[in-house]
Amino acid sequence: xxxxxxxxxxxxxxxxxxxxxxxxxxxxxxxxxxxxxxxxxxxxxxxxxxxxxxxxxxxxxxxxxxxxxxxxxxxxxxxxxxxxxxxxxxxxxxxxxxxxxxxxxxxxxxxxxxxxxxxxxxxxxxxxxxxxxxxxxxxxxxxxxxxxxxxxxxxxxxxxxxxxxxxxxxxxxxxxxxxxxxxxxxxxxxxxxxxxxxxxxxxxxxxxxxxxxxxxxxxxxxxxxxxxxxxxxxxxxxxxxxxxxxxxxxxxxxxxxxxxxxxxxxxxxxxxxxxxxxxxxxxxxxxxxxxxxxxxxxxxxxxxxxxxxxxxxxxxxxxxxxxxxxxxxxxxxxxxxxxxxxxxxxxxxxxxxxxxxxxxxxxxxxxxxxxxxxxxxxxxxxxxxxxxxxxxxxxxxxxxxxxxxxxxxxxxxxxxxxxxxxxxxxxxxxxxxxxxxxxxxxxxxxxxxxxxxxxxxxxxxxxxxxxxxxxxxxxxxxxxxxxxxxxx
Numbered sequence: 001x002x003x004x005x006x007x008x009x010x011x012x013x014x015x016x017x018x019x020x021x022x023x024x025x026x027x028x029x030x031x032x033x034x035x036x037x038x039x040x041x042x043x044x045x046x047x048x049x050x051x052x053x054x055x056x057x058x059x060x061x062x063x064x065x066x067x068x069x070x071x072x073x074x075x076x077x078x079x080x081x082x083x084x085x086x087x088x089x090x091x092x093x094x095x096x097x098x099x100x101x102x103x104x105x106x107x108x109x110x111x112x113x114x115x116x117x118x119x120x121x122x123x124x125x126x127x128x129x130x131x132x133x134x135x136x137x138x139x140x141x142x143x144x145x146x147x148x149x150x151x152x153x154x155x156x157x158x159x160x161x162x163x164x165x166x167x168x169x170x171x172x173x174x175x176x177x178x179x180x181x182x183x184x185x186x187x188x189x190x191x192x193x194x195x196x197x198x199x200x201x202x203x204x205x206x207x208x209x210x211x212x213x214x215x216x217x218x219x220x221x222x223x224x225x226x227x228x229x230x231x232x233x234x235x236x237x238x239x240x241x242x243x244x245x246x247x248x249x250x251x252x253x254x255x256x257x258x259x260x261x262x263x264x265x266x267x268x269x270x271x272x273x274x275x276x277x278x279x280x281x282x283x284x285x286x287x288x289x290x291x292x293x294x295x296x297x298x299x300x301x302x303x304x305x306x307x308x309x310x311x312x313x314x315x316x317x318x319x320x321x322x323x324x325x326x327x328x329x330x331x332x333x334x335x336x337x338x339x340x341x342x343x344x345x346x347x348x349x350x351x352x353x354x355x356x357x358x359x360x361x362x363x364x365x366x367x368x369x370x371x372x373x374x375x376x377x378x379x380x381x382x383x384x385x386x387x388x389x390x391x392x393x394x395x396x397x398x399x400x401x402x403x404x405x406x407x408x409x410x411x412x413x414x415x416x417x418x419x420x421x422x423x424x425x426x427x428x429x430x431x432x433x434x435x436x437x438x439x440x441x442x443x444x445x446x447x448x449x450x451x452x453x454x455x456x457x458x459x460x461x462x463x464x465x466x467x468x469x470x471x472x473x474x475x476x477x478x479x480x481x482x483x484x485x486x487x488x
Contacts, residue, residue, distance in 0.1 A: 131281055132148075154185075164457045307328070410428065
């Protein structure tokens, strides 16, 4: 039998009610609360909890009181921005040519024209004689900025400006463009109307220049692709194909093929020809001169609808300029005319200047070639040009004129004028005053691009025709290198 006295299993205790345990716990807590130290502890704890919830509700709490991340201030190295490179688009080296190719040509100015001396025309660094007889026509403060500038002096103007340009470098290794300061137009001009001159006479100076330039390391390196020259006449004066023809064969000579040429009239089908504005008589001395002139022509009261300055060409059959002259004389109520047959007009006169200032539109037929200086005389005066040949301007001066021809000019089909189906007066009267104002404003906006400033270092901030041309050359050479289409 099993003994019952061993008592290996404890006797079960009666189960204590849970409610009684809770009562005893609560009583214990009450006893603690009555102790002063415990009260202080609870108060501090409650205050901390309240403070924590208050701060978390503020907008900056997550940034500055994050329990998991406390960003530390990062000290970045102080960087000073590099100054902008004023010559980032390019730098030009000017060749020091033999003096027989530029300086001596100027020194022999008495012998550059078969009829008269060119010395006055080449005075004042190529700007010519100070203009006279314009007092009362232009503002008094701008009279000193006007000259009677010859239309064939761009070679001299460009040479003087480029020698003083901020992006000229003295070491060819630093250059992206190379300028050839050869006065080719002045050199050939003395032979163009001479009955005794030969083809060799007309080519001599250009051949001398090319022999010298082709011997330079910079030319040999690029075969002339980064070289440029100003040729102060129209391109056709340098494109003689046969000995008995007109002009020089300079453009066709070996070594000229890849050189960019700045001309007052270009061959639109020759990539290396670039048209630049004819020099006019206004050569501003400062930015304020430009602004004052623009305001003057903008507010000028104009009494005539249109004008024409030119002369007949009797040797030319069906001379269109003669037709315009007759048309303008018959419409004297609407048109003001300057007959250049009896007045020297090639280098500007006070009569031409006043005529363009007094008219809304100016008629611009082709000259002895497709272009004429009068185009720029007209627009500098704030008058709207009327063209009859698209080659007169639209495909000549892309760097200098607006891209939308209708925004600044009027085109009338010359054949419609010749056969009488179009009336110039009626066409021009068809524009509203608001349209005329808008076109004139476009012309006025572009006036700085037609000008050659007087200071040899250029103007302060305004870019003139020289600046636009040089920037265009830099841009062209850069594109040639990027596209890689240069041939040898």
